[in-house]
Amino acid sequence: MLDVVVRSIYISLAATLIAFTLGALISLLMLATPRRLSGLLVGVFDALVGVPTVVVGLVVYMLIHPGGPLGFLKLLYTPTALVVSQSLVALPIVVTLLYRYFEQLWGDVRELVLSLGAPVGKAYLLMLRESPPALIAVYLIAFSRAIGALGAVMVVGGGIEGLTNVMTTAIALEVQVGNYEYALTLGGVLVVLTVGLSLVARAVGGLVWR
């Protein structure tokens, strides 16, 4: 069981790191785009947050299956496929949360710097100083979203023992063979992990003002 838990965590950490990096770049680029366009984009990402993870898995599957445009990479049923799918599951929530945070913060910090007669460039330094607690909170929320993405990892990973079997797929597969005790224990670990991270994210988010 421990190997399944550890595999789930490192795959989700890698996926979240990719989603977070891409999401931060996209949200910063959106800040620099005209307001009407960024409003449209944030609406699109808002809608993508609600897309079922199995659909994300299906899209990735169509891209990486042997006959797909990226089939030559031979990613299907590998941990890399799981990382890609989970990244795509977590990306929209990272973009929407970071964009709204940066938009509010940039408005305040820019006005503050200008109001104190300082060059606007100083606002970037203040942004860096203000951001860490919110960034950590968003990372943890995205991690919770990634680690719980059953549909996406089932389609592209297949839950192969010792390779792509992670907590969510293991729970689904063990229930099918009637191993309820194992499934419940893994379920408990997953709940503790996701609820625990949500609480930590909430506490870290609260540090924004400390």
Add this chain to the structure above:
Amino acid sequence: MEVRLEDVWFSYDGRRYVLRSVNVEFKGRGLHVVMGPNGSGKTTLLKIVSLIYKPTRGSVVVDGRGYWDLGPGERDSIRQHIVYVHDKPIILRGDVWYNVSLGLRLKGSDSYDYLEELVERYGVSELLRSSSRSLSAGQRRLISIIRALALKPRVLVLDEPFNHLDSSRVRMLVEDLTSMAGSSLVVVATHYMVRELMGSATRLYELVDGSLREQG
């Protein structure tokens, strides 16, 4: 320092104008008071005077030069002399000392004597190590006012500075603004006239529905 608004119009959405053909000259030194009800455009006017907002139409002339026609470097060098205190104070994460000394640090100054004097006089010295999160509305306003006063700017613009302050702090602030107005230009916007300010104001203006009228 002289800030002149020539036929200034301002709209947030491109349809409804918050300011309409405002012509006003804030010159040299003195205490200028702009009065007007909520929603009359005071904050917008003050942010234009403080060179934070660019007017939709019209010109802002600072010391004889159209500010928004200048390059970024020249704009920065003019704006460093103008400080604006927000109606809703912007306070950052950290303790009170970090926030109150932010203006000086942004300018690279290490001269904190006057700031320490202000902190003492306005009675916030005991708060210096407190989290900015725990401040009351009045304390947040005091922090933003002290932060601005400490910079000793040539132009100081304050938006509703008396809200949430107790009467002794209001008196103290009027005294400081009056004294500062002897050598600098001070512009205050308020929706109600503070009695102590009446005798000190060099000029009074009234802003109603986006139009500015001089009262005397």
